Amino acid sequence: MAVVIKTPLEIEGMRVAGRLASEVLDYIAPHVRPGVSTDTLDRLCHAYMVEVQQSIPAPLNYAPPGYSPFPKSICTSVNHQVCHGIPGERVLRNGDIVNIDITVIKDGFHGDTSRMFLVGDCGIAAKRLCEITHRCMWEGIRKVRPGATLGDIGAAIQRLAESSGYSVVREFCGHGIGRRFHEEPQILHYGKPGTGLSLASGMIFTVEPMINAGRREIRELADGWTIVTKDHSLSAQWEHTVLVTDAGFEVLTLSVGSPAIPDPPDASFADLLATNVAAAPARVATPLAAAPVGLARQVGSTNPRRH
Ligand code: MF3
Ligand code: CO
Ligand code: CO
Numbered sequence: 001m002a003v004v005i006k007t008p009l010e011i012e013g014m015r016v017a018g019r020l021a022s023e024v025l026d027y028i029a030p031h032v033r034p035g036v037s038t039d040t041l042d043r044l045c046h047a048y049m050v051e052v053q054q055s056i057p058a059p060l061n062y063a064p065p066g067y068s069p070f071p072k073s074i075c076t077s078v079n080h081q082v083c084h085g086i087p088g089e090r091v092l093r094n095g096d097i098v099n100i101d102i103t104v105i106k107d108g109f110h111g112d113t114s115r116m117f118l119v120g121d122c123g124i125a126a127k128r129l130c131e132i133t134h135r136c137m138w139e140g141i142r143k144v145r146p147g148a149t150l151g152d153i154g155a156a157i158q159r160l161a162e163s164s165g166y167s168v169v170r171e172f173c174g175h176g177i178g179r180r181f182h183e184e185p186q187i188l189h190y191g192k193p194g195t196g197l198s199l200a201s202g203m204i205f206t207v208e209p210m211i212n213a214g215r216r217e218i219r220e221l222a223d224g225w226t227i228v229t230k231d232h233s234l235s236a237q238w239e240h241t242v243l244v245t246d247a248g249f250e251v252l253t254l255s256v257g258s259p260a261i262p263d264p265p266d267a268s269f270a271d272l273l274a275t276n277v278a279a280a281p282a283r284v285a286t287p288l289a290a291a292p293v294g295l296a297r298q299v300g301s302t303n304p305r306r307h
Contacts, residue, residue, distance in 0.1 A: 001183070001184055002184060003176060003183075003184050003185050003197070003203060004176065004178055004183060004184075004203075004204075005200060005201075005202035005203060006178060006202050006203070006204055006243070007202075010109070010178060010179075011202070011204070011243060013106070013107050013108065013109035014109050014110075014111065014177075014178065014204055014241070014243065014252055015252055016106055016107070016109070016111075017055070017104055017105065017106040017107070017109040017110055017111030017252075018111035018113070018241045018251075018252030018253040018254075019111070019252070019253070019254070019255055020049075020053050020055050020104045020106050020111055021102045021103060021104045021111035021112060021113045021241070021253055022102075022111070022113050022253045022254055022255035022257070022258060023053070023255045023256075023257075024045050024048055024049060024053070024074075024102045024104065025100060025102055025113065025114075025115050025255075025257065026255050026256060026257030026258075027044075027045070027048050027052075028041055028044060028045050028048075028100060029117065029257060031044055032092065032098065032100070032117040032119060033092070033119060033120065034092060034093055034094045034096075034119055034120045035091060035092070036091065036092050037087075037088070037089055037090060037091050037092070038076040038078070038085070038087035038088055038089075038090050038092070038098075039087050039088055039089060041074065041076060041087060041100065042072045042073055042074050042076070042087035045057070045073060045074045045100075045102065046060075046073040046074075049073065049104055053104065053106070054106075055104035055105060055106045056104065056105040056106075057073030057074065057102075057103070057104065057105075058103035058104065058105050058110055058112075058181050059072060059073055059074060059075060059101075059103055060072065060073045062181065064182065067224060067225070068224050068225075070084075070086070070225060071086060072086055072087045074087060074100060074101065074102055075087075075099070075100070075101040075114075076098055076099070076100055076101075077098065077099040077101070077226070077227075077235070077237070078090065078092070078096055078097070078098045079096055079097060079098075079234055079235075080228050080229045080232045080233060080234055080235055081099075081226055081227065081228050081235065082169055082172070082210050082212070082218055082227040082228060082229060082235040082237070083099070083101070083172055083210055083227050083237055084101075084225045084226055084227055085099075085225075085226050086223055086225055086226060092119045093119065093120075094119060094120035094121060095119065095120060095121060095122050095123060095126070096119040096120075096122075097116055097117070097118055097119065097122060097126045097129070097130055097234065097236065098116070098117050098119060099114050099115070099116050099117075099236065099237045099238075100114060100115060100117060101113075101114035101237075101239060102114065103181060108179055109178065109179060110177050110178065110179070110180070110181050110241075111241055111252065111253055112177055112181070112206050112208075112239060112241050112253070113239050113240055113241060113253035114208065114237055114238060114239040115238060115259065116130040116133065116134070116236050116237070116238060118130065125213065125234070126234055128164075129166065129211065129213050129234050129235075129236045130236045131262075132160065132161070132164045132166065132211070133161075133166075133209060133211040133236035133237065133238055134238050134259065134262060135160060135262045135263065136157045136160050136161050136189075136209045136211055136238075137157070137207055137208070137209055137238040137239070137240065138261060138262050138263065139156040139157055139159070139160050140153040140154070140156050140157040140189065140207045140209065141153075141207050141240060141242055141249060141251065142156075142249075143156050144199060144207075144242055144244055144248060144249035145199065145244070145247075145248040145249065146198075146199055146200055146201050146244060146246065147198060147199065148198070148199050149193070149194055149195055149196045149197060149198055149199070150185060150187060150188065150191065150195075150196035150197045150199070151191040151192045151193055151194055151195035151196040152191075152193050152194065153187060153189075153191070153207065154187075154188045154189055154190045154191030154192075154196075155190070155191050155192055155193045157189045157190065157207075157209045158189065158190035158191065161189075161209070161211045166211045166212060166213055167211070167212045167214065167215055167216035168189050168190045168209065168210070168211060168212075168216060169189070169209075169210035169211070169212060169216055169218055169235070170188075170190065170216060171218055171227075172208075172210055172227070173186045173187050173188050173189060173208075174186070174187030174188075174189070174205055174206040174207050174208045174239075175187060175205060175206055176203070176204065176205045177204055177205060177206055177241055178204055183205075185197050185203075185205065187205050187206065187207055187208075189207075189208075189209040189210070199244045200244060201244050201245055201246050202243075202244065203243070203244045204241065204242065204243050204244075204252070205241075205242060206239055206240065206241050206242070207239070207240055207242055208237060208238065208239035208240075209237065209238070210235060210236075210237045211235065211236055211237070212229050212231075212233050212234070212235045213233040213234040213235070214229060214231045214232075214233025214234075215229070215230065215231045215233065217229070217230040217231070218230060239253075240252075240253045240254075241253045
């Protein structure tokens with residue numbers, strides 16, 4: 001199946017789905033604190049999606065070829081877990097890092113986004129990994145424009161990751177997204193500039209690098225889903241759903257709680273971001289309950305970063 005160029009109506013549907021997915025992360029952020037179980041995070045997100053947003057949690061019972069149905073509504077990947085962690089009885093402890101990956105379906109369209117959360121007080125190595133992985137994602141996104149290639153995106157991500165002493169997971173990648181959860185093309189998070197598919201206005205795909213503090217090799221757990229680093233080193237991931245526009249890109253999974261975008265932008269980048277921010281602010285759904293002031297911090301939400 002070829003790469004789908006979205007129509008203006010489809011793009012409008014994807015904007016709504018993308019914003020809703022990001023708003024689930026805004027909603028859950030204050031609950032991500034020492035003592036909470038990943039099952040509780042799943043239950044809260046499920047209720048928010050179904051009852052407040054009237055959206056469908058795409059992971060629940062998702063069963064791509066060769067996989068058993070995913071049993072929960074979100075993915076929670078803790079510490080050396082790379083992706084697809086299944087929420088369960090595990091309780092988050094001070095110093096853990098956790099990726100929460102949300103995919104909602106609204107009016108038939110998918111919005112897919114994830115963030116890293118620091119649980120309580122984290123060590124400097126964990127913070128640096130989360131922050132640099134966030135920058136890796138944005139390095140990839142800022143390459144997106146008509147005529148750029150998939151290799152440009154992958155190379156930008158790989159360059160920052162490896163120059164920081166980290167490795168890029170090869171077995172999982174970003175993906176086209178729309179009426180289906182996973183569409184063509186595959187978005188590799190490594191590669192060579194100027195190679196691969198040329199981007200065209202109207203394409204929508206995710207950029208979701210998985211970056212390991214140690215070696216890049218991974219292993220799948222016996223549950224058939226959870227991916228961990230083979231060497232047990234920490235792993236981080238961030239994800240946005242991105243539309244290719246005539247001007248460059250529009251990030252569809254931004255919301256009021258999205259962490260600040262890293263790096264001093266050049267002039268043309270600043271213009272692009274102005275478009276994104278203008279598209280983002282109004283909430284589609286209202287919160288379930290007033291958010292408590294939490295200990296968990298989204299990386300980048302408070303501290304401007306430099307390197
Ligand atoms: N949200 C993941 C992605 O970014 C996919 C999760 S599949 C699931 O592509 F079944 F584990 F939810
Ligand atoms: Co994805
Ligand atoms: Co995802």
